[in-house]
Amino acid sequence: MIVADRKPFEEILDSIKDYKKIMLMGCGGCVTICFSGGSKAVELLASQIKMAKKKQGKEIEIIECTPERQCEYEFIDACKEQIESTDAILSIACGVGVQTMNERFPDSITLPGQNTKFMGYPVKHALWEERCAGCGDCVLEWTGGLCPIARCAKKLFNGPCGGSSEGICEVDKDTDCVWQLIYDRLKRLNKLDNLLAIRQPRDWRTSTNAGQRKVKFEEAML
């Protein structure tokens, strides 16, 4: 899932300072699961904004709306009329949602209320960790299912650097060295041979290095 984290409240307030009526738009997808952008989060943030505005002696009207997904026209089109009656939209979906809104409603501005972080999953209650960098050329087959691109600070392909100590990455003491994990996993699976071959320089064009990426599903194209 896509994991997003709320922008600092002051930054959000500042971004809507010129508006008297806004729509606060959540998303029923990934950000609902990671607590930061579902209907509950919308409700909470709306009251937080109203209170802050009241303290400033200012009024703001907020329409709350949480479509099933903010990243598909089908779901956001239902809000069209309400959107047209507002000065701006504050989205607490991921960056994809914000852009879908801006593209679908070019006469209204949709502002981001979140910092979109990564693709990951909750490793325990209320803690999400990055697992996939969307690099476009999956290596999990030979790494024992652990990604060195998303999880190694140097994106190494040929084993741990000299900064791996007691299973911890030197860049952050709260982060496991993914190469230690890869080593342990492959040892357990009796596949350490996977690490002995020299992995060749990779083609980064499949990643974010060659401009916007697209995926076509030919069979389904109209």
Place this chain on the structure above:
Amino acid sequence: MKSGSRLEKVLIAGEFAVTSELGPPQNADPEVIKKKAQYCLGKVDGVNITDNQTAIVRTSSIAAASIAISCGIEPIVQMVCRDRNRIAMQSDILGAAALGVKNLLCLSGDHQSFGNHPQAKGVYDLDSMQLIAMVKKMRDDKRFLCDDPIKEHEPRLFIGAVANPFADPFEFRVLRLGKKIEAGADFIQTQCIFDIDKFSKWMEMVVKEGLHKKTYILAGLMPVRSHKALVYMKNNVAGMSIPDEIIKRMEAAEDPKEKGIEICIEMIEQVKNIEGVAGIHLMPIGWESITPVLLERAGLLPRPEV
């Protein structure tokens, strides 16, 4: 002969090699490089010129190497994967060779978060293994990484790599060394050794695999001036093993500088007696002036003629 460098000749001759280190300055003053070069002149077989070590901006290692060459020093240019992609690296490899550089040490590099520009985008287009293989390909196959031929004047470089016997997973470290040799490492410099026991254990594994016959291993040693430096490294540098006993000896010393020299000489003697060790690499960080003193007292001077 792969490169014809002095370091290569010394190692082929079976002499106990000595390399040291020169850190370029955080400014554009060539005099700093020339002054540091004087401490090494005629005393060592090669001098590592660090590449923005600890991710702090300094004079380029290749530029500093060129200045060092003009002083009569044979540089070992360090090249890290952090700051350049494969295009810039190959370009700099050609440039270094054109300037007379004959040794190149390939490293992944300290992560940018440790330096003075933690905001920087790390490149890591290649990792150190891939860099080693690329330099070898340019030298031996006379081809760029993309397979285009280098029609003439390919870079003739003696290829170095590093190994850290103290990082984890310990058992994988020897396998990784084997990979670096397979990729093309002609010589290896290790992380600073303070824990002789662990290093010996690692060397035993290296010898058992016969890796010492496929590459030249130089044991990394660092003379220190105070116990504080050791405590700092023990607490802050990942992949270092510093026994408390050494810290205690330094702390108890009346003259810590003298004690630091003494300990370093002891270690030189110890690593000399470990099978598979072909030389030492001295890292007198911030204390370059001690190099000739230390080597004289360790009986490693004069250097052999090759």
